[in-house]
Amino acid sequence: MTAKLKIVEIARLKKSCRCCEKIVQPPAPTRPVQRGMAGPGLLAHILVSKFDDHLPLYRQGEILARLGADIPRSTLIDWCGQAVSTLRPLSALIKAEIMCSDRLHVDDTPIKVLDPSRxxxxxxxxxxxxxxxxxxxxxxxxxxxxxxAAYYFSPDRKGEHPQAHLADFKGVLQADAYGGFKKLYEAGTDEAPRIREAACWAHLRRDFHDVWKMTGSPIAREALDRIGALYDIERDIAAQSAEVRRRVRQEHSKPRVEAFRAWCESQLPRIPGKGDLAKAMRYALNRWHAFTLFLEDGRVAIDNNAAERAIRPVAIGRKNYLFAGSDAGGDIIADAMTIIETAKFAGLDPQAYLADVLTRINDHPARKLDELTPWSWRPPSEQRSRAA
Structure with a gap:
């Protein structure tokens, strides 16, 4: 089916009363972008094309021109920013809901930002x-x-940023060994840490895999086999209850994990201390409490792949649109990704979802904004059937 653009003309008829000569006219419908001519469907298409299909706005302009709409790139940039600004209360609500959890996965990736001062x-x-x-x-x-998924932008990678994001968080944080998280794991005045660290076995496995791929080391190969046995157990307990997962891990995974630690300790004196293989083993041993937390709690994952999958679209988009135009542009990326990726988590078509939300959000009661979150939203057909 060939894509089409259409112009929607809105007729607002004026009527006057013959007796009192009063003139009445229905109000103009609310637009998702103030003083903008773009409808919600086009805006949704632009947002999804940029932040989910990773299509830069200049390419979108070329495609729209072939369809008969010559829209300057500057206008597309303006529409994109205004649409996300309209959606920002929804993004904030989604973020607040996610950050209330007591278990989170976290990851980050760099993005270039234009800086006139440089x-x-x-x-x-x-x-x-x-x-x-x-x-x-x-x-x-x-x-x-x-x-x-809740996305945030920061102008640098200082630890103060995740510390601010997680200021009210209490629970398990699954992450890599980024030093900026260290302060989060420190015990408070009551000697109980507010945030417990869970490490990523997939990250550790990649370290051993890199060594094995480059050198063919039999020690690295054995490490891969030992970690692989843990993942075999995880596949067997996928979608099981937290208690079942904890019980199976205690019975089957824990002995293998303890054997892996003893094996690493026995191998370290036999290999070059400055080599990548030794670094991988020390990485595991130095953070052993974080690598074994999944054994104690069936709700904790064995790895951080959930966050790594969620950050991948940003890395793909970065290769196409190259940079954010400003810090404000970085915030736009974060808010748009929060809404689109959470909609995908909910099994929604993000374009259909955004088109409907952009149609309704300006007239929707603020106290009922949760009805527009991906978890509560219903397609227009269901909305009509409920109203009937």
Whole structure:
């Protein structure tokens, strides 16, 4: 089916009373973008094309021109920013809901940001910002909280940013060994840490795999086999209850994990201390409490793949649209990704979802904004049937 654009003309008829000569006219419908001519369907298409299909706005402009709509790139940028601004209360609500969880996955990735203060005759002036993602996904153990992803932008990778994101969080944080998280794991005045660290066995496995691929080391191969046995157990308990997962892990995974630790300790004196193989083993041993937390709690995953999958679209998009135009542009990316990726987690078509939300959000009561979240939203057909 060939894509089409259409112009919607809105007729607002004026009527006058012959007796009192009063003139009445229905109000103009609310637009998703103030003083903008783009309808909700086109805006949804632009947002999904950019942030889910990773199509830069200049390419979208070329496609729209072939369809008969010559829209300047500057206008597309303006529409994109205004549409996300309209959706920002919804993004904030989604983030607040996700960050209330007591278990989160987190990952981050760099993104280039234009910075006029760094501009020179030879350079446009670019700094390295950061996109962070926090994922709630209780599906592996049948939890009742719906999955979602909250994205945040920061102008750098200082630890103060995740510390601010997680200021009210209490629970298990599954992450890599980024030093900026260290302060979060420190015990408070009551000697009980507010946040417990869970490590990622997939990250550790990749370290051993890189060594094995480069050198063919039989020790690295054995490490892969030992970790692989843990994943065999995880596949068997997928979608089981948290208690079943904990019980099976205690019975079958824990002995293998303890044997892996003893094996690493026995191998370290026999291999070069500065080599990558030794670094991988020390990485595991130095954070052993984090690598074994999944044995104690069936709700905790064995790895951080949920966050790594959620951050991948940003990395793909980065290769296409290259950079954010400003820090405000980074915030736009984060808010758009929060809504689109959470809609996908909910099994929705993000374009159909956004088209309907952009149609309704400006007239929707603020106290009922939760009705527009991906977890509560219903297609227009269901809305009509309920109203009937």
């Amino acid at each position: 501009r020179t005759a030879e350079s446009r002036g670019v700094k390295e910002g950061r996109i962070w993602v926090y994922v709630r996904d209780d599906r592996p153990w049948g939890g009742s909280d719906p999955p979602g």
